Amino acid sequence: MANKRRTDSSSAGRHQRQRQETRQNRTNNTQNQRRRKSAPKRSPWLLLGGVVILIALVIGFFVFLSNQSNPTSTPKSGLADAATFKAVTSVDPGVLSTVGTGGVANPFSKVQPNEPVTKGPTGKPQVFYYGAEWCPLCAAERWSITVAMSRFGTFKSLKENASASNDSYPSTSTFTFYPNTYSSSYIDFVPLEHEDSQHNVLQTPTTDQQQILTRYNVGGYPFMDIGDRYILTNASYDPTVLRSNPQDQNSTPLSQQDIATQLANENQLSKDILGTANYLTAATCALTNNQPATVCSDATIQKIETSLSSGTKSGATVGGSAQATIGGGAPVEDVWRRWRGL
Numbered sequence: 001m002a003n004k005r006r007t008d009s010s011s012a013g014r015h016q017r018q019r020q021e022t023r024q025n026r027t028n029n030t031q032n033q034r035r036r037k038s039a040p041k042r043s044p045w046l047l048l049g050g051v052v053i054l055i056a057l058v059i060g061f062f063v064f065l066s067n068q069s070n071p072t073s074t075p076k077s078g079l080a081d082a083a084t085f086k087a088v089t090s091v092d093p094g095v096l097s098t099v100g101t102g103g104v105a106n107p108f109s110k111v112q113p114n115e116p117v118t119k120g121p122t123g124k125p126q127v128f129y130y131g132a133e134w135c136p137l138c139a140a141e142r143w144s145i146t147v148a149m150s151r152f153g154t155f156k157s158l159k160e161n162a163s164a165s166n167d168s169y170p171s172t173s174t175f176t177f178y179p180n181t182y183s184s185s186y187i188d189f190v191p192l193e194h195e196d197s198q199h200n201v202l203q204t205p206t207t208d209q210q211q212i213l214t215r216y217n218v219g220g221y222p223f224m225d226i227g228d229r230y231i232l233t234n235a236s237y238d239p240t241v242l243r244s245n246p247q248d249q250n251s252t253p254l255s256q257q258d259i260a261t262q263l264a265n266e267n268q269l270s271k272d273i274l275g276t277a278n279y280l281t282a283a284t285c286a287l288t289n290n291q292p293a294t295v296c297s298d299a300t301i302q303k304i305e306t307s308l309s310s311g312t313k314s315g316a317t318v319g320g321s322a323q324a325t326i327g328g329g330a331p332v333e334d335v336w337r338r339w340r341g342l
Contacts, residue, residue, distance in 0.1 A: 080158040080175065080256060087260035088143070088158065089150040091274065095264075096147075097300045102275020107236035108283055108308060110229070111216075117227040117287050118212075120188020125287035127187050128212060129177065130223040132195035133202065134164035137235035138222040139174035140242060143259065143273045145191075145224075146175060148280035151295045152288070153184025160256050164197060169239040169249050173256045178202060186288045194221070226280075227287040230308060236279070237272035278304055 080088070120126035129145060131138035139162070146158065161176035163169065177191030192209060196202040205213060212218075212225050216233075224232040242259060245251035246268065254262075262269045282304035285296035295301065 078160050080160050080260075084256050084260040085155075085158055087263055088146050089155055091147050091150075091263060091277075093151075093295070093298065096274055096278060096281075097298050099271055099274040099278065100300050101278060101304065102271030102273075104237055104272060104275035104279065106307065107232050107234070107276060107279055108226070108230040109233070110308065111231055113228050115228065117229065118225070120190050122188050124184070124186060124188045125227045125284075126225075127189045127227070127284055127287075128209065128225040129189070129191040130205075130209075130213065130218065130225075131177075131191070131193060131221045132199075133161055133176050133178070133193055133197045134167065134195060134199055135221040136163040136167055136169035136172045136239055139163040139169070139172040140235050140237065140239035141222045141224075141232075141276070142174045142177070143242075144236060144276035144280060145177075147263075147274060147277035148284065149182060149184075149187075149189050151281055152186045152284060152292070153182055153189065156181035156183070161197070162253070164199075169243070169253075171253050172239055172242055173253050173259060175256070186291055187284060224280075226283040229286060230283045236276040241269045241272055279308070282308055 079085075118126045118128070120128075127149070131141070146155065149155070158175045158181075159178075161174050163172040163174065165171045176193055178193040180189075180191055182189045182191075190209075192205060193202050194205070212228075213223070216223070216225070216231055218233070220233075222232070222235065226232075240246050240249045243249065243251045243253050259269065259273075263273060264270070278300060281295065282301050285291075285301060285305055286308065288296070290296035290305075296305075
């Protein structure tokens with residue numbers, strides 16, 4: 001009898017433990033199901049996005065390595081390349097003499113000075129330029145200024161620039177004179193780029209420079225004061241010649257390289273740029289007592305200088321012409337060909 005009670009008690013205990021285990025298993029299953037339902041679903045787009053980012057990083061890395069190892073990539077400084085720099089700063093004197101005025105009208109106004117020739121920071125005759133990087137007329141004028149000033153001194157480098165894209169003659173290719181890298185034994189070339197390409201003030205006139213601007217009531221760009229003897233208050237030629245279609249000011253602008261290359265061709269672009277450069281050269285020679293002689297004693301420069309001193313405004317008959325000859329009587333076309341190495 002006692003054995004039967006122990007057996008029943010043991011059996012009852014087993015049943016109770018089984019029921020408890022069953023309930024526990026059900027509870028665990030329910031909790032697991034809840035966890036699975038509440039766990040966030042992983043979107044396949046996350047995986048795809050990660051792959052895309054990884055690919056982009058790999059491509060970017062190889063592009064970086066390519067640019068680092070490519071010696072012909074454009075300099076980050078924006079400096080003109082060697083060929084462009086040489087073409088603009090070392091124009092053949094024979095070509096300049098042949099071009100003469102290029103048919104460009106005298107761009108200067110002669111002033112009656114009350115003082116000696118204006119001197120610059122180092123005590124030499126001053127050639128003062130006032131412009132802005134966004135200004136399209138300044139963009140055109142800088143080509144001639146660079147050619148002319150290179151006959152009296154040296155630019156260490158030229159930084160490429162373009163006029164504003166939302167102005168007339170949009171994005172005209174040019175250089176900027178900021179910072180100034182010029183040096184000369186004959187003159188002080190003092191360029192002032194008043195505003196940058198975004199119309200923000202870039203350089204502020206000094207007291208002496210402001211006196212010049214006030215004296216001549218300067219309200220725009222470009223402006224040049226050649227030793228307080230001659231002033232220029234506008235572009236000397238139509239900037240449209242610096243575009244792919246010289247009849248359309250909104251056509252694609254020529255690059256610095258294109259313009260520099262065309263200086264070696266007999267066309268309207270070269271005549272306008274070099275003709276204006278000769279006027280600037282002659283006006284500057286008037287300040288330096290015709291020094292250097294290798295530049296100022298040239299017959300064409302002497303003729304232009306005489307026309308400036310007499311106040312002659314028309315430039316069509318001064319200096320060279322389409323049929324002019326130089327040296328031993330070589331025609332213009334031959335001079336252009338010699339300079340180009342043809």
